[in-house]
Amino acid sequence: MAAPAREIASPPPFTMKPLSPVGGVEIRGIDLAAPFGDEVFDAIMDAFLEHHILVFRDQKLSGEAQLAFTRRFGEIEEHVGRLPNGEKYPLLHVIHNLDEDGNPVRISGGNYFWHTDKSYHAVPSLLTMLHAVETPSEGGDTQFANMHMAWDSLDRETQEEVSDLCAIHSWEANRRNTNQSPATDVQKRERPPVRHPVVRSHPVTGRKALYLGIHTSHIDGRPKEEGHAFLNRLLRRATKADFIYTHKWQKGDLVLWDNRCLLHRAVANFDMESERRVLHRTVVKGTVPY
Numbered sequence: 001m002a003a004p005a006r007e008i009a010s011p012p013p014f015t016m017k018p019l020s021p022v023g024g025v026e027i028r029g030i031d032l033a034a035p036f037g038d039e040v041f042d043a044i045m046d047a048f049l050e051h052h053i054l055v056f057r058d059q060k061l062s063g064e065a066q067l068a069f070t071r072r073f074g075e076i077e078e079h080v081g082r083l084p085n086g087e088k089y090p091l092l093h094v095i096h097n098l099d100e101d102g103n104p105v106r107i108s109g110g111n112y113f114w115h116t117d118k119s120y121h122a123v124p125s126l127l128t129m130l131h132a133v134e135t136p137s138e139g140g141d142t143q144f145a146n147m148h149m150a151w152d153s154l155d156r157e158t159q160e161e162v163s164d165l166c167a168i169h170s171w172e173a174n175r176r177n178t179n180q181s182p183a184t185d186v187q188k189r190e191r192p193p194v195r196h197p198v199v200r201s202h203p204v205t206g207r208k209a210l211y212l213g214i215h216t217s218h219i220d221g222r223p224k225e226e227g228h229a230f231l232n233r234l235l236r237r238a239t240k241a242d243f244i245y246t247h248k249w250q251k252g253d254l255v256l257w258d259n260r261c262l263l264h265r266a267v268a269n270f271d272m273e274s275e276r277r278v279l280h281r282t283v284v285k286g287t288v289p290y
């Protein structure tokens with residue numbers, strides 16, 4: 001008897017080109033500012049789970065359109081930081097290297113170190129989305145490191161050693177690790193240290209990934225300095241060149257990535273004092289890592 005015919009999924013209504021063995025796929029042929037149905041969104045989600053980084057080229061989204069697209073992935077996460085005037089950041093906030101008069105200036109900060117967004121929260125970010133509104137003529141890259149690959153690369157003995165470990169993440173540790181002014185008392189109260197597993201399982205695919213970065217302070221239950229040094233060694237192993245994809249921004253790119261299995265960092269490889277780099281950022285709230 002013939003086997004029952006399998007349902008063949010229709011191809012996604014856009015083209016995809018993988019960008020690296022580490023992850024990332026370039027998507028063309030869709031206007032994210034125009035309405036589209038759930039079947040198209042399902043294809044986008046499939047690509048997201050498979051490639052971890054989606055790069056939509058040639059997009060032109062208003063703030064409202066970016067917020068609407070972001071909401072399809074889940075609840076939008078508020079930014080914990082405050083603007084210089086003390087007000088909360090809007091849900092869509094702007095990342096730039098501009099002073100009050102709009103002139104390009106040199107900037108620095110924790111973004112230039114490997115991290116996964118908001119791992120100093122008990123419920124960290126699921127995905128982050130950046131829309132490139134203005135890009136420098138050269139550089140201003142963002143790098144991603146694949147933490148599934150980093151986990152898979154560990155020998156069995158190391159995997160067993162790290163499997164049951166939990167790390168303490170905090171904003172205070174971030175400031176210390178990135179040589180910035182210490183966290184204020186208000187920040188420490190608003191962002192108390194949290195404990196996360198060093199190895200987490202992706203809540204959708206089940207794949208294991210290392211969960212590390214510049215927000216970590218030490219290992220729960222171990223002497224602080226020893227645990228800090230251990231995490232630093234593990235981070236160096238996890239961010240070797242074989243696990244990295246470097247994204248070179250084009251104006252109009254809309255890039256989103258999975259914070260549950262990637263680390264990322266900005267690269268200070270553009271002329272900040274004469275060129276403008278402006279990105280619109282939105283974030284989707286995740287779930288408690290396990």
Ligand SMILES: [Fe+2]
Pocket residue numbers: 111115116117264
């Ligand atoms: Fe980030």
